[in-house]
Amino acid sequence: MMIASAMTLSCGNAKSGHQGGEQTVPMQVVVPSFNADSAYSYVKRQVDFGPRVPGSDGHKACAAWLEQKLAGFGAKIYKQNVQLQRYDGALLDAVNIIASFDPDNVKRVMLCAHWDTRPWADNDDDPANHHTPILGANDGGSGVGVLLEVARQIAAAKPAVGIDIMLFDAEDSGTPRFDNDDYDDRSWCLGAQYWAHNPHRQGYTARYGLLLDMVGAADAVFYREGFSQDYAPSVIDKVWDKAAQLGYSHLFVNDFAGYISDDHVPVNEIARIPCIDIIHNDPTTTGFGTFWHTVDDDMDIIDKQMLGIVGTVVLNVIYNEK
Numbered sequence: 001m002m003i004a005s006a007m008t009l010s011c012g013n014a015k016s017g018h019q020g021g022e023q024t025v026p027m028q029v030v031v032p033s034f035n036a037d038s039a040y041s042y043v044k045r046q047v048d049f050g051p052r053v054p055g056s057d058g059h060k061a062c063a064a065w066l067e068q069k070l071a072g073f074g075a076k077i078y079k080q081n082v083q084l085q086r087y088d089g090a091l092l093d094a095v096n097i098i099a100s101f102d103p104d105n106v107k108r109v110m111l112c113a114h115w116d117t118r119p120w121a122d123n124d125d126d127p128a129n130h131h132t133p134i135l136g137a138n139d140g141g142s143g144v145g146v147l148l149e150v151a152r153q154i155a156a157a158k159p160a161v162g163i164d165i166m167l168f169d170a171e172d173s174g175t176p177r178f179d180n181d182d183y184d185d186r187s188w189c190l191g192a193q194y195w196a197h198n199p200h201r202q203g204y205t206a207r208y209g210l211l212l213d214m215v216g217a218a219d220a221v222f223y224r225e226g227f228s229q230d231y232a233p234s235v236i237d238k239v240w241d242k243a244a245q246l247g248y249s250h251l252f253v254n255d256f257a258g259y260i261s262d263d264h265v266p267v268n269e270i271a272r273i274p275c276i277d278i279i280h281n282d283p284t285t286t287g288f289g290t291f292w293h294t295v296d297d298d299m300d301i302i303d304k305q306m307l308g309i310v311g312t313v314v315l316n317v318i319y320n321e322k
């Protein structure tokens, strides 16, 4: 448990002979401890379904499991089943899965990740692998694994704000390198684009959103991403300040590292909710990691401790909302 902040409360109900007085009482914000073993097991469970390419058997089975887990944590589940058009015209059977905690609370924060995996290892060194679907332990699995553990903690002790866990589908079917003549930036983030145009509840809004993408590798490092900085600078400050307080300023680096098209862009530009991307991107070395969109994105590159750090930062941010 972590205790944070103090606050002056007007205490109109004070004891013996001290009526209506004002006193300072510590307002203890109890932040639950994030369990990294649990998060790791949730990543592994997804990977055990195999690739979660939209329309595949692994995708269907994983969707059912995600829904059942989140419902088991007491969330209200919204599913958006929709056919979305890929860059090449193929229709993808997609499902956005939204889990709302305390759904009638007007104070809300959204936590997002994509749950699908890439149909092609088009960044692999070996061209023979370019059409092989990836397992997406990091790219897909890690963000969802962290959010499932956050959901488990919310089930045990709810924060002051309502939380919406948004698992977007069809993020990672964007134009592959082997078809680069057809490249279209809008071919990514199809599920998030759909949700932004068709929110699960009419008039839905939230104070802000946090998107987790590729948060599980040992060499992960998080820079201030460009769209996040432009659309939601105060949210970046809030998260990076909290990470620094917790001792993670070496991982949440106070530098800018370019613009990344990701699910937070439609959330900002279409839904108009300030949303930041917490994404592994090291501009000084290997960008999204050497395993990115290769057959090496499997459980071997998942670092339990990194999942724990990201989850701890997220819990500390949302439990400090009043």
Ligand code: AHN
Binding pocket: 139, 172, 174, 188, 213, 260, 261, 262
């Ligand atoms: C692009 O490569 C255009 N965006 C990175 C978003 C992404 C892909 N996240 C995971 N896979």
Ligand code: ZN
Binding pocket: 118, 139, 172, 293
């Ligand atoms: Zn990807």
